[in-house]
Amino acid sequence: MPLAAFIAVSAALFFIGVAGVLVRRNAVVILMSVELMLNATNLAFVAFSRRLGVAGERGSVFVVFIFVVAAAEVAVGLAIILAAYRNRPTVDVDQLDEMKG
Amino acid sequence: MLDFLGLVVFAIFTIMIVGAGLGVVLANRVTTSALLMAFTFLNMAGMFVLLGAETIAAFQVLIYVGAITVLILYGVMFTPQTPRAYGLFFQKQTPWGAVLAALAALPVIVVAFSFHDAKTVAPPGGDLNALAIAVFNSFAFPFEVASVLLLAAMVGAIVLVKRESPAAPPAAPLRRSEPPR
Amino acid sequence: MSVDVVGLVWLVPGIPLAAAIVNGLFGRRWLHRTTGVIASVALGLSAALGLAIFFAVLASGGQPRVVTLYEWIGVGDFRVDTAALVDPLSATMVAVVAGISFLIHIFSIGYMEHDRGIHRFFTWLPLFVFFMLTLVLADNYLLMFVGWEGVGLCSYLLIGFWFEKPAPYTAANKAFWMNRIGDWGFTIGTILTFLTFGSLNFHEVFDKVAGVAQTQPLTITFIALAFFLGATGKSAQLPLYSWLPDAMEGPTPVSALIHAATMVTAGVYLVARSTPIFADAGSALVVVGIVGAVTALFAATIALVQVDIKRVLAYSTVSQLGYMFLACGVGAPIAAIFHLATHAFFKALLFLGSGSVIHATEEQDMRRMGGLRRKMPITYWTFLLAGGALAAIPPLAGFWSKDEIVGAAFTSGHQILWSVGIGTGLLTAFYTTRMIYLTFHGEPRDHHLYDHAHESPPVMTVPLMLLAAGAVLAGLVLGFPPDAGFIHRFLAGVVSAEAGQQPEAPNYVLIAVLAAVAVVAALIGIGIGYAMYARRRPDPAAVSRAAGPIYTLLVNKYFVDELYDHRIIDGGRALFGAAWAFDAHIIDGIVDRLAWLTALIGSGLRRVQTGVVGNYALSIAAGLLVLIVVYGGYATGMLHR
């Protein structure tokens, strides 16, 4: 399998995630898009690690850590969304501008 | 032959991932987005298998498809959505965002294809041993730190969503050293 | 067995210091009037020791000796010790200062008896004596400066003794500030001396003067002028004299001790002590002589028309100090010291006499006195003797010393200065006569005041009589025969301009002629005064009317105070105010403008913070794009470092 293919898929998914973060109003969907981005990087890590052979198992280790970060991020992110929602019943990020300077 | 079969499988996964990913971003209903996201993750697990990373694939299924999707679904449940017209699902900055994302994506994808000569080699005998040795030897300390991170995230999440009990007195106003002028 | 008295020299200032400390710490709470006794006893001990040292120096043939206490400051090649130089000059000064201080302390016990600040008085007066003795004993310029500033401080404190009224504290400030201007000169002189000679020690400096004078005559002149500026401040010479008349706001014993007998002569002492420097200073010496002569005449004219008895004496003091500088300027420092010593006696006596009068009448305006000689005989007679000494009537003390100064001016070829000296002598005799007549003779002009007047108690009159003895005899004892008397032989080795040379035999004929001229001038002055104030022919009021603008000028003291107050002080205030405005508006204004500008920019940039998460995400993505472009540019070689 050529490495380029995996990287391309990874890049495509990553930027789909980026687009999701930038365009969607729903905070929960934004969170999902972030997850897509994280997963895309996972793919790139594993692919590069496979290219380097066994010595590159470190790439896979990073994937493990990204799992951890992703899990933590979803938990905290959702908690924030819920807290915000309780404060003001909307998940529309365009309406959440309490921090306006 | 095997290469060809691999290519076909890869193509299917790719189509599924990109399609479902686009669906996550574009779907009208949040629930649909969530399910499509789970589907993307599942296909991603397939990609990992293709790369010979069975352990990672297993984690992927357990954590992403299982835990995170469930969490997201809970989130969807707790924040009831009112159905609205399609256009209102996008932010005001959508044109800017789309253009930017596309502009950024282009060079990266171009660069990605610069690796066309390189091959990926799946290690013989699976990746479990190597991964375990790496995590518990060289990366033992970061691994422990990661567990602390998880604990902190858990505590943080609980604190954030915990409701103040109605019996609690209202919080005292910030004290000042002297009355305001 | 013999005790090394000279070795104990530090006890002379030390005992008054101890008294000052004791009185200062315990006076207010516990000692009260006992402070006067403590201070007087201390001064008595100090004066006795001072006299003993004087005689010890006399016995040793005037051999100088240095008594070092400890190293005061030593940095690199700069080193100054706390050390006393005991030689004929300082021994003379110590004896005069300690002796007169002792008498004045005793007098003050009576004079200050009813003042509630008596403990302060008897703290600062011994403290003053301590500093004055330090000044005269110091063996280097810097330690001398300690005494120099210290006496200035005590003078400040004592002038402002009654600090609840504005006049005393204003006068006190004026005295300190004017002295500070002089001290500026002293500081510069000290530092230049060190840089030129590599030492501040009198002996080391004087040993090198002759050599340095060959190579750097201008430097020596500058040093001399700088020191002389210091001397004009302390000794109230033009242009820094005007603090001394105002200093009469202080208690009268203070005027007697500090502003007549001792402190104000410090400038003369400085010049006399620095004779080797001044002798080689060329034109600086001329400046000293001219300033002295002009000041003598200038102050004497003002004294003619003053009505406050103490102010007459104050201007008289300025005038007499001018004589002393005149002596230094014409190369007769011994005459200056001689006059310093006799002047200390008779001027202290005059002040104490006036103090006795003021104590009895609580009045200082001579126009309201008159006829007091019947009420206060002792005061009158002692005052009369001192007045005679001031007017230089032979054989009183003032005659010998003043005549010597005027004679020295003539013999050294300064005929103009000589004539100024004679003219001033005439004026001196006149205002002295006027003062005595207005105060003690004639009919009482204020009967209420006259009826309450009384002779002072013995604690005050005994010092008067002792000082009167000095005023009569000091001249004869110290300075007879003229130019070859005791003091000339005693001091010749120290302060003579041509140290070591045998002085020429005095020309007694010339001296007698010059003395006769001076005496005639004095008698004329007395005669005019007697005619005007005893016979009223011509009537003083008529004379002053006739003098017209000149009289106005004199009564207003040549408008010098007005000049200083309205031009210099106001100008200074305007300048300082401008500096403050500059600080507040320009320097701080720039600072505040900068802060304001920052705030302005901030409030502009604030709009960028929309608070919408999406916008922030968008800017992150834009940043990502930039990173990609830049990094990609480098990686692909499209951009170059």
Add this chain to the structure above:
Amino acid sequence: MITGTPILDHSLTLLLVIPLVGILPLLAFIKDARAAKQVAIVTTFAELVVSLVMLAQFRVGEAGFQMVESVAWLPSLGIRYEVGVDGISVLLVVLTTLLTFISVLYSSGGAIKQRVGEFMVAFLLLEVGMVGVFIALDLFLFYVMFELMLIPMYLIIGIWGGTRRVYATLKFVLFTLAGSLLMLVAIVAVYLNSGPAGSRTLSFPDLIAGPTRFAPEFQVWAFLAFALAFAIKLPMVPFHTWLPDAHVEAPTAGSIVLAGILLKAGGYGLIRFALPLFPIGAQVWLPIVIVLSVVAILYGAMVSTVQKDLKKLIAYSSVAHMGFVTLGLFVLNTQGGVGAVLQMLNHGVVTGALFLFVGIEYEKTHRRQIADLGGFANHWPLYTGFFGIFVLASLGLPGLNGFVGEFLVLLGTFRYGGQPISGLLWGPLAAIGVILAAIYLLWMFQRVMYGPVREAYKALPDLTPIEVACAAPLLVLTILMGVFPQPLIAIIQPSVDRMLALAGATITVAVH
């Protein structure tokens, strides 16, 4: 010499640790004002005692650093925990602990009424910073301590200050921070220039030990950055305007240490780091510094004369006095340098005391405008006596401490033969500042002390015993340092000579 006890072999570290240890019980009793005061007094007193022990351990006459403790701190960056004292810093450390103790003692007397515990914590933290600045030998450690002084002082002015405290404290912080960030940049640059990678260091003894010096071009800019930081702290005209505001708003104890110690950090930094490290750079900027010093002396005095607020008057007088410090340092000779260090010590004692007395007066009358005061001399004899002596010391009366430093600085200035104009001009000009000092101080003294006393003030008491206890040590020092300055000079001079030799000065050796 007191040695043998292991803990006293590390007395410098002990000096840093004691206040930190004191903070722990303070945090426990933070709401209990009485306990907080007691803990703070005991802690600062212990600190004072240890600093005196340290002074006793100091070997007089040696120029180099003593009691050096050096431990690797961030080895990958070559940063060390390195402390030590020489003749310049050892006395400043003792001054610091003394003034801190007095400030805490005075504040315990009732001057601080709110948040006493927090105040004491801030003060102890401040003490760590101040002591640390004087004993740090590693540039990075020095920088940390330099900034550590800033934060507690920011709080002390900002929380316990007067009505315009926020303006004043922000101004103070922004000014000083601007300077010290420049210094940070310079420190990084020094690090990068200190040698090839791997042997880079920020340790001052190492930096001056090597025969190689920094490139001239580099020195010019590095010196400027260092000097700006210290000039702002000092403060030098025209960077002085934070000082009057900070002093006016600061609580009394804050004013005491601000004037007494914090300003000294600037002067100390100049002679310890800026001059020895960058001699060539110093030569370039030296004429400007000398001119500004003379300007500061005259200008500070002039502005001081017309001040209406007592604290502002003393603050501006500090500007003038610190002008003598910079002047003495930059004429680069022994007398000037020793005079400058003495002037720092003297100014610390005297101006600290002056602020103490203004604070005492303010506590009693609640007035600080000179026009509102008057006539205390008869009413408060004790107060007047103390205050008068400090005023006299401040105006440089010989026999009190202010004179020795100022005279030596003037002497050094006259000696300065440098370009473009020699000290024969600057010396007399600077000496005029002494005249002006007499004018503004005595005029102030007259307006505050003389004349009739106001009816409203007649019931006010004279000094309390605790106030006397605060002032008495300062009074004794004022007199002793003026009469017997030689023991101090013996400590200071070798180290000053060493620093100045590094700065390229020619040192004259004693001929006696």
